[in-house]
Amino acid sequence: MGVTRRFVEAADLTGLVREAFGTVRRLDQVVRLRGGSKKGVYRLLFDDDSTAILYVWNEAENYWPEVAADLGTGAVDPFADASDLGLFEAASEHLGAIGVRTPRVYLTDRSRRHHPADLALVEEVHGGTLEALLRRDPEAARPALTELAAALTAMGGRHSARLGKLTLVDRARQGDPTSEQIVLERALRDLESAATRVQRLANVRERLADTLRGWSAVVPPRTGYGLIHGELGPDHVLLDDRGRPVLIDIEGLMYFDQEWEHAFLELRFGEHYHWLRGSDLDEDRLRFYRLAMHLSLVAGPLRLLDGDFPDRELMAGIAEHNTGRILRLLG
Template identity: 55%
Template sequence: MDGQRFAEIARAAFGKGRRLAGVERLRGGSKKGVYRLSFDDDGPGAIVYVWSREEDFWPAAADADPETPFGHASGLRFFEAAHGRLRGLGVRVPEVYLVDRPGDVVVVEDVRGGTLEALLRDDPGRAGRVMDRLAQSLEAMGRERAPWVGKVEGTRRRSAVEVVLEQALRDLDEAAVRVGRIGAVREDFESALREMAADVEPRADHGLIQGELGPDHVLVDDRDRPVLIDIEGTMFFDVEWEHVFLRIRFHEHYERLRVDGLDEGRMRLYGLAQHLSLTAGPLRLLDGDFPEREFMLGISKFHSGQALEFLARR
């Protein structure tokens, strides 16, 4: 979008009394454009999310069946559905100032307290308070139940284990082609996935999860409350999927988020599935022109090693 379009969006959100002073594109987004608006007064800034093919670094094939649990959740409708559900549970999400539905654009609050990732590094004491509140949010989400798996506006009725196994086998096929060490033991990985999936007991209902909740997807507001962002993939699913990802991303800090009653069989299956996903996914993203190439290659290399270690321990 050009400067004129951002000026129009700012005017629609805040009226003619505030003049746009600057637009800064923020780093990190792979499915949408994220821009910070600043103004020539003392009032708060704002964040603009823009969903479009031009702002999406993933290959076009990623758009296939976005309604599925792991489908390509990109667009205003996914944001709105997740935002409404999370806010209804008392989970802190950015305030919405403007929705431009035809343009697939939303203007939201600029939460300026930084990420929880940075706070864990720079101020562990304060971060501990935020982590405890994040744990409360996750508990509230886990108590919200549905008899199906899928995005919050969906009605999918397949089991979570079936969905994970199917996706993990696709990721395995791709990783085996792209990573020689994975390809050399592809059949062993497939056997392990199928055996673990067969051992998991069926489940009748599922909790609400963000889907990829790392400390970089949690902002901190001026009252030390965690603010969830990148929420478009929010879905009803096994909470174990969320907790495997939390364990990977929060490292030693995960203990503050751990909950009782998690199914260890699911945790093992989902752990291997996520290592394979984080091996193949970054490489798939790099088929396009995503700029942070070394970072993505590092993620893929680390998780291919983790997958191989997992297999060796069985």
């Protein structure tokens, strides 16, 4: 039986708005924004022409089928689907501490007095996405790209001996799988899932599995990790009124390998990636992570399409694009 999806309405938020802003603003309209698959994102429009963004975490807003979050060794999988207010708060705090801009938080609420969900009311950043600016005027985007590169360096410089999402990293312990072991096991699962749905991948399943194992085998061991966003595409970078980058969708922030971050950056920023490339990336690890990343971007969107996610054409396109990339990498 599918989830009954009850979305936020203006009447739910009267008390929340009063807690955040007192009586100086009255809520006029609530608009649900497209694209979110794990949390709801709403624009709130007020009577003084100001706006804010509301994040909503509950089952009704999460389109992902439930999956196990355990790796079989007792270790917590850092890639398991996870999006909640606690992760958002921890990520906002960590990034703010190293000078990386995220939307200002006006109020968070776990009481469920206003709506049956955890809520965060944050500023709306009005400068549009870095993706839109790169498409419109790449030259004008250079200062933002330079500042984003500095943010990535600052994040990579925040070290931990243990890996994992911020609210789970303290549960890591000696003997847990290493980052490359986690990526390999996840990639093999993604391959099995994708191959049952995409015949072109089923045709080369064994070659892909052998390639994953071979490429992972030459990756040197690592015991320290930096902060990564995990899905830092140009659509997850907003620009403020001074053109500074503002990171959003930050709940996946974790301690992990920079190469995983850069495999995604390289994919999403394309010809503009050279502005962001790090100087100390391990090429063997990066090659292995590229292939694993593409497999995750086939299996994940196809798994999402098992449910009632509304933007189906987008997810199908992501899976198709990454299938092509996998086959090109395989040669």
